[in-house]
Every structure is written in structure tokens, then in C-alpha cells.
Amino acid sequence: MARKRTVPTPLLTFTRVGRLREAVNDFTTRSPSRFAILVFGSLVLLFTLLFSLPAASATRSWTPLADAFFTAMSVICVTGLSTVNMATHWSWFGDVLVVVGVQIGAVGVLTLASILGLVISRRLGLRAKLVAASDSNPLRVHHGPVAEGQAVRLGDIGNLLLTVIVSLFVIEAGLAVLLCVRMLFDGIALSEAVTHSIYYSAMSFTNTGFTPNELGLGRFANDHWFLTILMLGVFLGSLGFPVIFALRRHLWRPRQWSLHVKLTLITTIILIFVGAAVFVALEYDNPLTFGKLDAGSTAYQSVFLSMMTRSGGFSTIDISDLNGSSLLVADMLMFVGGGSASTAGGIKVTTLAVLVLAAWAEARGRLDITAFGRRIPGDVVRVAISVFFWGATIVAISTIVLLQITKEPLDRVLFDVISGFGTVGLSTGLAEDLPTAGKYVLALTMFMGRVGTVTLAAAVASTSNGRLFRRPEERPIVG
Template sequence: MATKQEQLLHISDKSPVLRFVTTVRDFVDRVANSSPARLALIVFALVILLFTSLLSLPIAAANGQVTPFHDALFTAVSAVCVTGLTTVSTALHWTFFGQLVILIGIFVGGLGILTLASLMSLMVSKRLGVRGKLIAQEAMNAGRLGEVGTLLRIVISTSVAAEVVLALVLAPRFIILGEPVPLAIWHAVFYSISSFNNAGFTPHSDGVVPYETDLWILVPLMVGGFVGSLGFPVMMVLLATGFNVKRWTLHAKLTVQVSLMLLGAGAVLWAAMEWTNPQTIGYMSVGDKITHSIFASVMTRSLGFNLVDMNAMNSPTMLLTDALMFAGGGSASTAGGIKVTTLAVMFLAIVAEARGDSDVKIYGRTIPQGTMRVAISVIMMGATFVLVATGLLLGISGASLDRVLFETISAFATVGLSTGLSAELPPSGVYVLSVLMFAGRVGSITLAAALALRQRRQLYHYPEERPIIG
């Protein structure tokens, strides 16, 4: 009598579907165990292609026509990479189906590249290999490998819970403002998912500008975006320990501290630079100026909603916005940029070097040399991406450097603030920004995770010799 394994093999020999499933499962197992980072890239690319196909359907466009490939691809990349840049109006070009596809893309992309790769590995092969668990552990700062599966469920449930709360807060306000109940609920859900995932997409043709003095709408958007930018590892620490700072992990302490510092400094500097600008906030009351400044500081960190015309800002303000966008939010979060912990580690390394300390120390902990090498790699890779893309777009668009640099950093840092350049670019420029958004969303995370595991034992060391630095 044939064994169960032999029966399955016999069935698979006759069934093309089973052969295909087996092939896919074996491929996922092989890639997940040999290179989880590569699996993450493949998964993210496949997800983007799926949403591009859906947005290319005539049912997704308001005019009933097939959306040009470069516009569908750009929108799909922007949604899955939770950026918010657009080449066509989200409110006017897309039907409800198209907007729903975008919203699902934002939610899926907000879970993160490594989370998606881990979920795919679990769904296809029913297990997560050791290297896959190590990657997920590194991404979510899990204490033990056995916690990874539980943390994946917590990530999804936390996202859903936060977005439901935001929607419940926003829906009554849209109803009070006169919107039909179904439309108000839809707009509340859209804004809740878009804000928590730091996407910056808006279902209104004029964005959030009509609500520039409405704190009932602005405050939930700011809170949702800021909490989302902290990252799932920090949120899980806060849920477990509350505000008992002594029990926080070093990552949580650095992320919260630097995020609050950047929020405060960004608001003060933005206000100082735009206080008298009549094209932005110069004509407003003191209270509205303060609201706009805080809102702008939160938005530039990755969320991407805007209350003022980016082209109307003063040049120093645009430079400040570039810097805040490049810094971004927390690691393993829905925000982009080089991440605040990267910034913190490099600052601490500079301070240690200035003091002559051999170790980089903070909060009673020593930061490993390997972590600093990863931070340097992330910063250099980000700067290289921005430099190359800026050069390409300058040649393609012929626009001024400040507009091109602003759009480039916004795309790389997955912020979504725009001077309108994205909609003006030819298809070649749109593809450049699409690649940049993809690289910005998956590049630094994957690089950091991959490098963190590339620790190999060396049996010998060459003699040390210091080159002259500086």
C-alpha cells in the first residue's frame, strides 16, 4: 500500500496546479532560508505589479478608459510605498473602485516589507525559517525568535485598531460638515488609513486645505501620523509598559526622544521662517500660525498632507523641509527617511569622538560598532539615491534645483509633499521617481536588516593603521 507521501507525489505528477503550488512553496522556502531580504524585495515588487494591474483596469478610472501604464504604476508604487505623490488627482481621476485599490495598497504597504515577506512565507510554506525569523526579529526588535509569530499578529491588529479609532473620531465631523453619512464614513476611513500609514493620499480634490483651521480634523491626522511614524517596535513597548520610561528599550527611548525633538524644533523653525510670509501663514492669527507650524512639522516627517502651497514657501523653509523629510520617522514604521535612530546613532558617535571616548554610550548602554556601520551605510545609500535621482530629473525636467531636490527627497523619504513637479514630468521622469520611492521604502530597511545578519567570524586580523580623516 502506498504511503501518504507517495500518494501526494502521485497526485502532483498528474495535477499541474499541485505541481505549480509545490514549485512556488519550494521557491519561497529556498529564498526565505537563503536570503530573506531578497524574498522581501520580490514580495514587494509583486504586490506593486498586482496593484498596478488593478489600477490599469477601465473600472478604476472615472473616464472609463485604461489609465496609462506610467500613471498606474506611479500611483501603485506611491500607495504601496505609503508615499502620497500623485501624477493624477486621487479624487477626480479614480472611481470608488480605484480609490479602494489605493487604500488597500496603503494598508498592505504600511505593514512593511519584512512583515509582508514573513507573512508570505507563513502562508505559502506554513512556516518561517530560522533566517526568516532572524530578519523579522531584527525588524521588530523581538526578544526571542519564538515571539516573531505573535508579533506579526500584533502588528496587524495594532494597525487595524488604530485606524478604526481614527475613523470613529473623524466620521462625526464630516457628517456635521454636511457630507452624506456613507460618504463621511468613507472619507473618515480613507483619512484614518492614510494618516496612520503616513501615506498622505486624500480623497478630496483640494486635500485638507479646506480644514486648515478645523482642529477636529487636523489633530487626529497629526496624532495618527506621529504615532504611525514611531514604528511597531515602539508601539509594542508602549502598550506593554505604558509611560514607565525606565522599562523602555533603548530603541524606544531614542525613537521617542529624537522624534519629539525634531517635532518641536521643526515647528519652531518653520514658524520663524514663514511667520511673515503673506503667501503661507503671514495673514493668519497667532493661534492659526502655531497650528500650521505644528502641522507642517508633523507632515514633513513623512505624513505628507499640506495646508499651504509648497511653491509659496521661502527658500530656507524648503531647505528645512528637505532636512526633516530626509530624517524621516522611526525604524520599522510607516514613515520613511533614513530614520531617527540612524540620526541619533551618528550624533552620539560624533559626540563620543569629540570627547575622546572609545565607546558610544547612551542611557547606560553601549552601542555596538556594527550598528554604527549600518547607520553610515544607510545614510550614504540614501544620499546617493537622492543625488543620482536629482541629477536625472534635472536633465529630464529642466526645472529648478530647489523644486527637483524637494520632489526627490519627498519621493525617497516616502513623504508625499510636492511642488507639483510629479504631475508635470514626462513618463521617463515618472519612472525615475517610481524607482526612487521603491528604493526609499525597501532599500534602507532591507540593507539594515541584511547587514545586521552579515556577521562572519574572522580567524585573523590585519595590523591596524589609521588614515588621516578630515
């Protein structure tokens, strides 16, 4: 009688691990958007558990689930909104969780997914490169060809991932050194200067906006050196890793910059200074904000406010003291946000640029949408319209729900909702006073804003099959 052959336990274990690795790798490359959402959702749940632990709070008590969940969502989504006092509620362990969490969240949805996939699969094949490339160009998530010369080439994806990690730590380290030196000049103790400079540098480059001081930036409100360093960090973080990657290679050769790099830089600079000019016009006579400042300080603080409303989240004034007109302008800037594949949120500056160029081409009767000698294809315009529409829909639904829950004025609710969607972190004070149901609603708004409307749409439609036919054309009356 023949003996039954048995598989050695180590070999069996190895086979199971290999199968699990292959299954995860297949899911990662076949459905990167859903995998990215799964990763971010899992991280939020993990950090919710950690933030709720007694060791994370300064009083060594359990943090309520709603507050722990909201903080975890705000940290992983690099938003900056909070329902507790971030400077006094958390222990050193809680502060470490905050700093580590924003580093993880700042990497990006699909970039994080691709890095995890690389760790699991131990290789970066073609499909894995496409996953990583989807963060540098969301159009790759959709079916259809993508001009590699207008984005980060697939052969450079490994270098792009390296740029993400290196720039994250190198830029933050440089910012921390500058901030530490400034704090030491201000007479702050060495230990506090070191810890707070690391905290501030992480919050500025990741565009989060948390502060380790109980009064926020109040002690640095008139320190232009300190505020300028924060603005530098926010600006670099809001550009996006593909732009940093391109500037690292072709900083002094603008002709070799891609259209994406040019649109990102130009639109960002325009929004900063136009926003600052509008804030000067609207707030120069407001005694609660800029009314008591001289002309130079008013101009500087307006630039700082314009920069921070686009995603930075730091503030030297009480946002609730702004005029209603200024709050509306801030809403617009927050809704736009920063650059694609950046630490900033919003619908992204290139989305706005494409929509403006499309409207300008239509007004001039041009069939082609062009910029800097390049033609922008129609599928890019359709994606831009979709991003704008779904972003506006998320903001509208969240605002209606929170208005019903809180019974607060529209301008306050709308501001905090857009701040959550755009992962900005500025608040009129509404977030701290939210009831439990409102905390969950605003937390989900932050999640949808950070994950991105393109990623959400691609996750839903990733299994849909392309049609092999086209229906008859008919033109409805528009306008």
C-alpha cells in the same frame, strides 16, 4: 514481466506543491531581503496592471502605463506623490485599490515577507522568526550576534506580527470613527463622511497623505479637531510597530523601555517641535503661508507642517509658497523620516540619534557611545553611517537625473526627490508635471526609499562569505 509502478495523480500533485512550498520557504529564510524586494516588486507590477484597467479610472478609459506605474509605486511604498488627481481620476474601484494597497505597503518589507512565508510554510520556525525579526532590527540581516534584550525577542515575534495586524486595523478604525463624527458635525452627508473617514484614517496611519477631496485639505485647513486627528494617526504610524509593541506591554513602566524605544520617542518629539519652531521663525511674515494668521494659528500650523514633513504628506498650504529656507528645512526633516519598522520612510530617527551620539562622544573624547546607561556597539554606528551614506547617494543621483530631464530649479527637484525617497508625499507641483522618463526615475526613488538602504545592501551582500583573516591596520589622515 514486472509492471511499472505509477504514482497517483493527487499524490504527484501534492509532492510538487510540497516541493514548491519547501523551495519558497528555503528562499524566504535563506535570503529574506531579496525575497522582500521580490514581493514588493511583484506587488507593484500587479497594482500597475490593476490601475491601468478602465474599471479603475473615473472615465472608464485606460490609464497611461507611466501614470499607473507611478501610482502603484506610490501606493505600495505608502508615499503619497501622484501624477494624476487622486480625487477625480480614479473610480470607486481605483479608490479601493488605493486603500488596500497602502495597507499592504504599510506592513513592512520583511514583515510582509515573513507573513507570506508563514502562510506558505504553515509554520514559524527559527529562521522564519529571524526573517520577521529583521524588520524590528535590521542588524539581524547582517552576520554577527544581536543582543535580544535590546530588541524584540525571537520568542515574541509571533506576538509582534499579531501586533502589526491588530494595530493597523484597530488604530485606523478608531481614527475613522473620530473623523466621521467630526465630518457629521460639519454637515457632511453620512455616506461621504463614512467613506472619506475610512480613506483619511488609512492615509494618516500609513503616512501616505492622499486625500479624497479635489482641493486636498483646503476645506479642513482651519479645523484643528480634524487636523489633530490626522496628526495623531501620522504620529502613531511613524513610531514603528516594535515601539507600539513595547508601549502596549510597558506603557506606564518607562524603565522597561528598550533603548530603541527611548531614542525613537525622544528624537521624534524633538524633531517635531524644533521643526515647528524653525518654520515659525522662517514663515511668520510670509503672506502666502502663515503671514496672515494669528500667533496661535501660526504655532499650530507650524506643528502640523513639521509633523507632515517627516512623513505624513498632508498639507494645508501650497508647498511651493514656502520660502527657500523653509524648503531646505523640510528637506532635512523628510530625509530623516520616522521610526524603524514603521509606515514612515527616510533614514529613520534612530539612525540620526546614533550619528549624533557618535559625534558627541567623539567631541568629548569618549571611546564608548552611550545613552540612557547603555553602550551602543560599533557595528550599529557603521550601519547608521552606511544608511546615511546610501540614502544621500540615492537622493543625489535621482536629483541630478531629474534636473537633467526636467530643467527645473534645484530647490523644487530636490524637494520632490527627498519627498519620494522619504515616502512623504509632499510636492512643489513638480510630480504632476513630470515627463514620462521623470515619472519612472521618481518612482524608482520611492521604491529604494521604502525598501530601505539596509535591505538593499543586505540583498546584494547576502551571499558574500565572511573573511577568516584581517589585513594590516593603517590610519589615513581624516579631516
